[in-house]
Amino acid sequence: MATQPEGEFESRMQQAIRYKAEGNQHYKEKRVREAISRYHWALMHLRGLDPSEPAPLQAFGGEKEKLSSEQVELLHSVECDCYNNLAACLLRSERVNYERVRDYSQKVLSRQGDNSKALYRAGVALYHIGDYDQALDHLGRAAHACPNDTNVKRLIQQTEQHLNLYHQREKALYRGMFGK
Secondary structure: OOOOOOOHHHHHHHHHHOOOHHHHHHHHHHHHHHHHHHHHHHHHHHHHOOOOOOOHHHHHOOOOOOOHHHHHHHHHHHHHHHHHHHHHHHHOEEEOHHHHHHHHHHHHHHOOOOOHHHOOOOHHHHHHOOOHHHHHHHHHHHHHHHOOOOHHHHHHHHHHHHHHHHHHHHHHHHHHHHHH
C-alpha cells in the first residue's frame, strides 16, 4: 500500500510547523529575508504529502501515504499560512514582486476563498500590477469580510480613482478616434 514509512507525515508536519513558527518570529523581528527562508523550508517539508497532487515518483509505481481528512485539513492549513505569510513578507520587501504576492495569495484563495488577509494582499498586488478591476473585486470581498478595516477602504478608494481615470482616458481616446 503506502511506500512512505509510518509516521512520515507527522514527522514532516512537525518540522514544517517548527519552520513556520521560526518564520513568524523572524517576521515579528522585521527580519524578512530569514522569515521568507523559513516559510520556504516549511513548504518544502510539506511537498509531496498532499494526496490530491501527483507525487514525483508516482509514474514509477510509488504510492502516497493515505491521509485522514484531519491530516489533509492540517496540511492545507499550514500550506495556506505559509503562502499567506510569504505574501506578507514580500509586501515588506525593499523591492516588492507584486506578481509573486498575487500568486501566493491566489494559492491561499484557491483553498480558502474567504481568507480576508489573502484577499487584501491579492488586491494590493493587483492594484500595483495595474489590474484595477480584479483588485477592486478582491478588495470588495476583503471589505465584506472585514468591514471596519481602514486599509481596505483606503485602497478601494484609490483603486476606484485609478479605474475612473482609466475609463476617462479610454473615452477620450475613442472620442479622438471616432469623434471627428
